[in-house]
Amino acid sequence: MVNEKRLLLLGDEAIAQGAIDAGLSGVYAYPGTPSTEITEYIQKNAVARERGLHSQWCTNEKTAMEAALGMSFMGKRAMVCMKHVGLNVCADPFVNSAMTGVGGGLVVVVADDPSMHSSQDEQDSRFYAKFAMIPTLEPSSQQEAYDMMAAAFDYSERQQLPVLLRVTTRMAHSRAVVRVVDEARGENPINYDAEAANWVLLPANARRRNDKVTAQQPQLEADAAVSDYNSLEATFQDAGTKSALGIIASGIAYNYVREVFAAHPGTACPLLKISQYPLPKELVRRLMNQCERVLIVEEGQPFIEEQVRGVSDITAILGRLTGELPRTGELTPDIVAQALGIDVRQAATPDVVAARPPQLCQGCGHRDVYAALNEVLREFDHPRVFGDIGCYTLGFLPPFRAIHSCVDMGASITMAKGAADAGQWPAVAVIGDSTFTHSGMTGLLDAVNEGADITVIISDNLTTAMTGGQDSAGTSKYEAICRGLGVDEEHLHVVVPLPKNIPEITRIIREEINYHGVSVIIPRRECIQTFKRHSKEKKA
Amino acid sequence: MKTDIILCGVGGQGILTIATIIGEAALADDLYIKQAEVHGMSQRGGDVQSMLRLSSDPIFSDLVPTGSADVIISMEPMEALRYVRYLKPDGWVITSSAPLVNIPNYPDAEALSAELSRQPHVIALDIERLAKENAVPRSSNVILLGAAAHALGLGLDKLEAAVRRVFERKGDAVVEANVKALTVGKEAAVC
Numbered sequence: 001m002v003n004e005k006r007l008l009l010l011g012d013e014a015i016a017q018g019a020i021d022a023g024l025s026g027v028y029a030y031p032g033t034p035s036t037e038i039t040e041y042i043q044k045n046a047v048a049r050e051r052g053l054h055s056q057w058c059t060n061e062k063t064a065m066e067a068a069l070g071m072s073f074m075g076k077r078a079m080v081c082m083k084h085v086g087l088n089v090c091a092d093p094f095v096n097s098a099m100t101g102v103g104g105g106l107v108v109v110v111a112d113d114p115s116m117h118s119s120q121d122e123q124d125s126r127f128y129a130k131f132a133m134i135p136t137l138e139p140s141s142q143q144e145a146y147d148m149m150a151a152a153f154d155y156s157e158r159q160q161l162p163v164l165l166r167v168t169t170r171m172a173h174s175r176a177v178v179r180v181v182d183e184a185r186g187e188n189p190i191n192y193d194a195e196a197a198n199w200v201l202l203p204a205n206a207r208r209r210n211d212k213v214t215a216q217q218p219q220l221e222a223d224a225a226v227s228d229y230n231s232l233e234a235t236f237q238d239a240g241t242k243s244a245l246g247i248i249a250s251g252i253a254y255n256y257v258r259e260v261f262a263a264h265p266g267t268a269c270p271l272l273k274i275s276q277y278p279l280p281k282e283l284v285r286r287l288m289n290q291c292e293r294v295l296i297v298e299e300g301q302p303f304i305e306e307q308v309r310g311v312s313d314i315t316a317i318l319g320r321l322t323g324e325l326p327r328t329g330e331l332t333p334d335i336v337a338q339a340l341g342i343d344v345r346q347a348a349t350p351d352v353v354a355a356r357p358p359q360l361c362q363g364c365g366h367r368d369v370y371a372a373l374n375e376v377l378r379e380f381d382h383p384r385v386f387g388d389i390g391c392y393t394l395g396f397l398p399p400f401r402a403i404h405s406c407v408d409m410g411a412s413i414t415m416a417k418g419a420a421d422a423g424q425w426p427a428v429a430v431i432g433d434s435t436f437t438h439s440g441m442t443g444l445l446d447a448v449n450e451g452a453d454i455t456v457i458i459s460d461n462l463t464t465a466m467t468g469g470q471d472s473a474g475t476s477k478y479e480a481i482c483r484g485l486g487v488d489e490e491h492l493h494v495v496v497p498l499p500k501n502i503p504e505i506t507r508i509i510r511e512e513i514n515y516h517g518v519s520v521i522i523p524r525r526e527c528i529q530t531f532k533r534h535s536k537e538k539k540a
Numbered sequence: 541m542k543t544d545i546i547l548c549g550v551g552g553q554g555i556l557t558i559a560t561i562i563g564e565a566a567l568a569d570d571l572y573i574k575q576a577e578v579h580g581m582s583q584r585g586g587d588v589q590s591m592l593r594l595s596s597d598p599i600f601s602d603l604v605p606t607g608s609a610d611v612i613i614s615m616e617p618m619e620a621l622r623y624v625r626y627l628k629p630d631g632w633v634i635t636s637s638a639p640l641v642n643i644p645n646y647p648d649a650e651a652l653s654a655e656l657s658r659q660p661h662v663i664a665l666d667i668e669r670l671a672k673e674n675a676v677p678r679s680s681n682v683i684l685l686g687a688a689a690h691a692l693g694l695g696l697d698k699l700e701a702a703v704r705r706v707f708e709r710k711g712d713a714v715v716e717a718n719v720k721a722l723t724v725g726k727e728a729a730v731c
Binding site: 006010034037177255256258263332337345346350352353354355357360361391466468 | 577578579585587602606607621645647
């Protein structure tokens with residue numbers, strides 16, 4: 001491979017560039033921090049545009065995963081990108097993509113968010129790949145992220161399985177210089193050789209595939225043991241003596257270990273780097289044979305650590321489960337240094353520094369929606385407002401303190417319905433436009449079918465705002481969608497959320513709460529951030 | 541050569557533009573670079589920071605360990621203090637002196653400047669005023685970068701060349717305004 005150009009790329013951008021250079025035909029994704037920039041990079045890339053690679057946003061991660069599987073079925077290389085909780089949304093096609101196998105290479109990129117910088121949990125996607133029996137790559141540097149894309153597509157086609165590429169927030173959102181090839185590989189041609197029976201997961205076919213994929217697992221592990229991405233970097237002792245400590249470090253955690261080794265040379269010890277799974281037990285055994293104790297340093301949940309420990313309580317395995325590292329949260333060089341016995345003395349942050357939480361922008365339409373909603377709900381003893389995922393989740397914070405729940409994409413409507421079923425009134429759902437098309441529509445159908453006593457506010461700012469203003473799948477279709485799902489025309493309202501309209505909006509909210517069936521109110525005004533951007537573009 | 545930098549401020553103040561310029565200069569200088577950014581929810585009027593590491597040798601961690609940053613460049617004075625635990629004992633704080641008050645419990649101005657002056661090496665500049673006085677109203681962040689030039693180990697000429705490349709697409713007027721802003725900052729830091 002001739003590596004010519006040097007680019008300063010985010011981990012996400014390195015993945016995107018790597019995919020394009022590996023002959024990608026389409027990326028399928030729903031925006032989600034910290035994965036959004038992968039698809040955005042492809043949307044703007046000159047080669048991708050020239051080739052007409054698919055890069056439009058999908059309605060949700062499930063539609064994305066399935067469309068990518070369809071492209072793979074036709075023999076072309078496809079990529080799906082999402083944040084970790086998006087993998088829950090597409091879990092069904094993800095797990096079953098191992099059962100169908102692939103045609104063209106299929107790479108599923110999942111960006112986990114340990115410490116939950118922008119998420120509601122810190123689930124670790126490596127567990128998904130393990131039970132789905134899908135091989136996993138976990139880059140430790142932006143260069144590796146780039147290089148791994150070509151390797152992942154090749155491996156996917158060779159093994160006839162999808163490949164999971166797992167990154168975490170710091171890899172996704174950190175820049176480094178990446179050497180990239182001069183010319184992108186060509187796309188795969190359409191291919192009609194797919195073995196039909198593999199793709200029709202009737203039980204008889206699925207059983208055969210399940211046996212095949214299960215039988216492949218030892219080979220996948222053997223491949224991981226000799227992978228260039230896994231390495232045993234050892235300063236081994238003389239024969240017969242063991243090192244007091246050895247380290248297994250995966251993905252980005254490897255960097256923190258190397259950082260500490262460089263800053264404190266006395267801490268250096270045998271180090272096993274893991275960036276390809278299934279976990280190669282052979283390499284782990286070789287390290288353990290050379291060391292008295294092993295510290296396992298991994299970003300996320302104790303995935304390797306649990307496998308190495310098994311059910312034993314041996315004291316030789318150290319990590320998140322034994323308190324050497326914190327049980328939760330992302331790692332830092334300081335945390336790893338402490339685990340290696342370095343006394344990290346942190347200066348305190350001066351007392352004068354106050355917390356500055358994120359907040360809704362000045363001039364944001366969601367502010368007017370919450371102002372009106374709060375005014376009406378003050379008239380009730382126990383109103384309940386079911387929130388959802390988006391900028392408007394910030395309505396939980398002062399000054400609004402307006403929502404009582406936020407769980408997952410679309411849960412506002414369904415939880416309001418369940419609460420109404422339990423006898424709660426008023427039960428109000430607040431959901432954004434993009435979240436509504438992502439996962440709110442089906443719940444609204446449930447509510448309509450049962451005539452649930454809920455008031456749904458679809459706060460439409462014409463974009464997917466929280467992730468930076470991507471297109472929203474349902475723009476200009478919301479009234480039609482609601483009507484199509486059976487919402488009564490008389491209880492379907494569109495308002496403009498501006499301070500001057502608050503009297504009108506409060507009147508409508510009050511009336512619809514007092515209507516004992518499904519009502520939908522759509523406050524519609526463009527996101528203030530995309531509005532500014534569009535005004536600037538018009539001027540230019 | 542090795543410089544660890546903390547860039548900070550409030551979402552929307554333009555710290556990533558400063559990072560882009562430094563990154564561009566370092567790339568042209570063949571240095572190793574790691575730059576951890578904050579995207580997503582925390583951008584909405586909340587505190588934001590970016591850790592930027594430059595070195596002539598390979599860099600492992602994307603994050604800067606505490607007590608080891610050479611310089612903090614902050615678009616807001618309280619935000620500068622939020623990260624002083626990352627600073628080396630002889631590190632520099634280069635900050636805008638103008639508070640951005642968007643929280644009810646923002647500290648008292650005197651307490652804030654007293655705490656700031658406790659730091660051993662501080663340059664606090666009213667960059668918004670400097671931007672207006674020098675007719676470069678949209679380039680206050682580049683003025684701050686100019687004021688930090690001495691602490692970066694990169695050289696003003698390299699930063700200027702990077703400014704020219706970064707703003708090239710926006711036309712000559714924007715390029716010249718930012719080149720001027722860089723010099724304004726550099727000179728303001730001297731006196």
